Amino acid sequence: MNDPLRVAVVGAGPSGIYAADTLRKSDTDVTVDLFEKLPAPFGLVRYGVAPDHPRIKQIVHALHRVLDDPAVRLFGNVHYGTDVTTDDLREHYDAVIVATGCERxxxxxxxxxxxxxxxxxxxxxxxxxxxxxxxxxxxxxxxxxxxxxxxxxxxxxxxxxxxxxxxxxxxxxxxxxxxxxxxxxxxxxxxxxxxxxxxxxxxxxxxxxxxxxxxxxxxxxxxxxxxxxxxxxxxxxxxxxxxxxxxxxxxxxxxxxxxxxxxxxxxxxxxxxxxxxxxxxxxxxxxxxxxxxxxxxxxxxxxxxxxxxxxxxxxxTGSHLAGLPFDHERGVIPHQAGRVHDIDGQELPGIYTVGWIKRGPVGLIGHTKGCASETVGSLLADAPGLRRAPERDPAAVDELLARRGVGFTTWDGWLALDKHERGLGEDRGRERIKVVPREDMVGISRAG
The missing domain is CATH 3.50.50.60 (FAD/NAD(P)-binding domain)
Structure with missing residues (x-):
């Protein structure tokens, strides 16, 4: 390959970020874009861990280092299935990893x-x-x-x-x-x-x-x-x-x-x-x-x-995602070693899954690393035979979202929101106070 392998990850919780980290630490030249429906990253670490468990939330520091990598981009406030589709992602990326977790x-x-x-x-x-x-x-x-x-x-x-x-x-x-x-x-x-x-x-x-x-x-x-x-x-x-x-x-x-x-x-x-x-x-x-x-x-x-x-x-349990197969009984995406397949067992080339939407809601956050290693191993083994995305300019993704009127947030936007929340907490002797309304989160992120 003359240019980097381009991978999209749907979901910026621990499993999606660990998948990005595993890809970046491999011997393959790869860039990763994460698409997250919320304006902020970190998934269940931010919205699933009880607030009086700050020790568990310290995992954010490790996830933060991954997203600091210039070859990893974050697109927040982007809804898969409406703002972007599987076809959109296959147009711009060589492979897609679904890491949407189990929220219901x-x-x-x-x-x-x-x-x-x-x-x-x-x-x-x-x-x-x-x-x-x-x-x-x-x-x-x-x-x-x-x-x-x-x-x-x-x-x-x-x-x-x-x-x-x-x-x-x-x-x-x-x-x-x-x-x-x-x-x-x-x-x-x-x-x-x-x-x-x-x-x-x-x-x-x-x-x-x-x-x-x-x-x-x-x-x-x-x-x-x-x-x-x-x-x-x-x-x-x-x-x-x-x-x-x-x-x-x-x-x-x-x-x-x-x-x-x-x-x-x-x-x-x-x-x-x-x-x-x-x-x-x-x-x-x-x-x-x-x-x-x-x-x-x-x-x-x-x-x-x-x-x-x-x-x-x-x-x-997981939720059915538009354009992808789903095991309704188990609440997961059917797969073999992270390679997504349909109900007949036929693989969907270039589509992978990781985390709870792959294996069900079992294991602690740390177990996600092994899960990510399996999925990324399958993806990299398949990489030489994957269909190359026709649109390879990274800026084309920003342009696509802008044309559709998506007010997406970025990693720099998260840093601005993080600073704002910490400022709110500092005024009252606390580490942070969360901003809750989506429009406020987006506004602060995009203004920064």
């Missing part, structure tokens, strides 16, 4: 789940993270709340619901989120896990942090501490499971501390239906029992919990 809440098929007061965790997370496409108002009027799920997102939701609004003021939350949390009357948050302690997907660090929240007590019922042969095998399998079980067992054995707010972690508890007529009034839960291999079955023993809101944190 997975469905939970139980009666009453659609009642007012029943919410998907992803929407709540986007609200408290200041996502520009989520309304600024969120009704918090329940003293007792249920959270369904046994992963870190469930813990995040429970912690934010149970935490004092004043304790969140040191974070980057916008004023609208603080105002919403300030009127939250919740004193008891009940988290329900269908299986037992050994099957919980919490990380030890997340659990320990929950117990260090001022004014908050974590409650585990002693009767929930039971294991079958399959559970014991899981405990022996990894140190992380051992640590989680040890923490939970310790909480089950200790005396109550009498704190004003409580998070109750319920195990072997399968939500059977959301109760209520015009809105959520309760949650009916069936006790489960082990089958011997770590799985559980219903016992027919039910308990009704009086709650005024329900949040389901049972996982994320």
């Amino acid at each position: 809440d997975r469905d939970l098929d139980i009666p009453g789940i659609d009642l007012p007061g029943s919410h998907g965790a992803a929407e709540f997370v986007r609200w408290y993270d200041g996502h520009p496409d989520v309304g600024r108002e969120w009704t918090l009027d329940a003293r007792s709340v249920a959270v369904i799920g046994a992963g870190n997102v469930a813990l995040d939701v429970a912690r934010v619901l149970a935490k004092s609004a004043e304790d969140m003021l040191t974070t980057e939350i916008p004023d609208s989120v603080h105002a919403g949390l300030a009127v939250n009357p919740a004193t008891d948050v009940h988290v329900f896990a269908r299986r037992g302690l050994a099957q919980a997907k919490f990380s030890p660090m997340e659990l320990r942090e929950l117990d260090h929240v001022p004014g908050l007590e974590v409650v585990v019922a002693p009767e929930d501490v039971e294991f079958d042969d399959g559970s014991m095998a899981e405990i022996r399998s990894t140190k992380q499971v051992q640590m989680v079980v040890k923490i939970l067992q310790g909480w089950a054995l200790r005396d109550p501390r009498g704190e004003p707010r409580r998070v109750h972690l319920h195990f072997l508890s399968r939500p059977e239906r959301v109760l209520g007529t015009d809105r959520v009034e309760g949650l009916r839960v069936e006790r489960t029992s082990y089958t011997g291999d770590g799985s559980v079955r219903g016992t027919g023993e039910f308990t009704d919990f009086e709650v005024g809101a329900v949040y389901r944190a049972v996982g994320y």
Whole structure:
């Protein structure tokens, strides 16, 4: 090749940026353009990590270095499927990597789940993270709340619901989120896990942090501490499971501390239906029992919990993208080693995928590096045989977007927005305060 390989990446979250980084660190001469529907980069690091977890957000520093590379360009506020299409990208790039992630809440098929007061965790997370496409108002009027799920997102939701609004003021939350949390009357948050302690997907660090929240007590019922042969095998399998079980067992054995707010972690508890007529009034839960291999079955023993809101944190799923195949059952793009193929197994030459939209919403952010290595390895192996894009002038992309009236943002624009947000925070003794409205984000970015 006489000029660089040109690659477009759709999505500027961790998986898309790691793919760009892996491409740039290869022996191939390559340029990468990232297309992001939001005006700012970083995806779930900015809009999926709880604001009181600044340590996790430090990954932004590594992602920042990738986007500082002059051979990597960012086009923010660009919607794939409307502002640009697959055909547009194939006109300007030799290969396309789809890295759009999984943003939607997975469905939970139980009666009453659609009642007012029943919410998907992803929407709540986007609200408290200041996502520009989520309304600024969120009704918090329940003293007792249920959270369904046994992963870190469930813990995040429970912690934010149970935490004092004043304790969140040191974070980057916008004023609208603080105002919403300030009127939250919740004193008891009940988290329900269908299986037992050994099957919980919490990380030890997340659990320990929950117990260090001022004014908050974590409650585990002693009767929930039971294991079958399959559970014991899981405990022996990894140190992380051992640590989680040890923490939970310790909480089950200790005396109550009498704190004003409580998070109750319920195990072997399968939500059977959301109760209520015009809105959520309760949650009916069936006790489960082990089958011997770590799985559980219903016992027919039910308990009704009086709650005024329900949040389901049972996982994320991907969205179908225009012009691309989609596995609706798994919520991912079908692929082989990152090479996208249709429902008949036929590869789409030059189209690749990476991250959660490739493998589903599993693994932490760090797991994305290995996923990116596989996809980029496939792309570079295919590179000599890829059809060359007819339009190779990088400026042609800017011109295309300008002709379509797309007010796109750039890396320099992000630096301007970042500086502005940090300035807002500095005035009030905080690291940053997020700008929320999309039009304000775009305006600040483009003015810079």
